[in-house]
Amino acid sequence: MVMVPICGGFSKVALIVQKYGGTSVGDVERIQNVARRCIASQKAGNDVVVVVSAMSGETNRLLKLVSLISKRPSEREQDVVVATGEQVSIGLVALAIQEQGGEATSFLAHQCRMVTDSTFSKARIKSIDAETIFAVLRKKHIAVVAGFQGVDENGNVTTLGRGGSDTTAVAIAAAIKADACEIYTDVDGVFTTDPNICPAARKLEKISYEEMLELASLGAKVLQIRSVEFAMKYKVPLWVKSSFNQDPGTLVCEEDASMEDVLVSGIAYDKNEAKIAIRGVPDVPGVAAQIFGALDEKSIVVDLIVQNVAKEDKTDLTFTVGKSDLAKAKDVVLRIAKTIKAEAVETDDHVSKVSIVGVGMRNHSGVAAKMFQILAREGINLQMISTSEIRVSCVIHEKYTELAVRALHTAFNLDRTEPAIAAS
DSSP states (O other), rough: OOOOOOSSSSSSSSSEEEEETTTTTHHHHHHHHHHHHHHHHTTTTTTEEEEEETTTHHHHHHHHHHHHSSSSSSSHHHHHHHHHHHHHHHHHHHHHHHHHHOOOEEEOOTTTTOOEESOOOSSOEEOOOOHHHHHHHHTOOEEEOOSSSEOOOTEEEEEOOOHHHHHHHHHHHHHHOOSEEEHHHHHOBBEEEOOOTTTTTTTEEEEEEEHHHHHTTTOOOSOOOOHHHHHHHHTTEEEEETTTSOOOOEEEEOOOOOTOOOOOOOOEEEEEEEHHHHHEEOOOTTHHHHHHHHHTTTTOOOOOOOOOOTTTTTEEEEEEEEGGHHHHHHHHHHHHHHHHHSSEEEEEEEEEEEEEEEGGGGGOOSSHHHHHHHHHHTOOOOOOEETTTEEEEEEEEGGGGHHHHHHHHHHHHHHSSSSOOOOO
């Protein structure tokens, strides 16, 4: 990853990047609210860069139009279509700031040279022309930048995948060495789990980059995984806040001693998992490399992998992919299975992944055993298991997802002790 170095006579008091998601700019009133927040931050003495998503529901609307035109659309042309959602948003936000007495300049990806690779719909940022942004900040304008989109070296429009505006914001914050990056959304911060399925979930005051990275990779929707990777790599202080109130939110930062005292910080789940099992795989060197190399060539991300103990020179290889990649992955695997003379290929898209995360696991034993006992007590069968230093994940049948999350949340003492305060 190469970020453009920052140079050239820019003196800052406080440099803030704010990102507003689709819900935050969902209608005219909310766009005006975003404008007020941006102007207030600037009047408080900050230089402000705002990254904006498409209006709520707009990306889905554009994708539906694409699907009505083509059953197998070109990913390049699909990116051209869906990237227009952010163009509308940045123009409206800039106009709202101007209407309220501020100065603002909007930028599409090609205008601030946000260069990505050429992996359409899942592009990765390679560099950003920070000087273009600094030029408008020197004029005391608020820079309003389109999230989610980029351009490759050949000038093709690319998009960064779902949640890509978070990545845009943190990448810009890293490139311009911002003092903080504030991610504004429709929730008050990072919670111990999804409050929609566990009302006892608590908001965390702070969480480590590593924990947040695990939670994001495991299905927590509050931050996109690549945005956390950027923040951790470049040590960008990252705040998750609501755009609808003044709650201080959650700080995502480097790990400190107090975080190690908490055994489990959060419970994540992901219903967008699908399982592929290849039965009767020849147990010889190079077969796994052949299978997963072919999947990588199609940019298919593989998550959990389990290989059974070989019997009679045959083994079973099971792994998970995102549901959206299942059809493409199945095509690849069927082709490879025929080549390596595997016996059968099975798929299952009725699974989910439930995980516990906490840096405190490093210094405590028996955490995985406790998780397995809790799930067994609820009659939940474990289909696959994966662990890291600070995470234990289990693949289960999707119908047990909510039950598993609530049971684990209670068992690991994450339930809120005080009653919830109804929103006014």
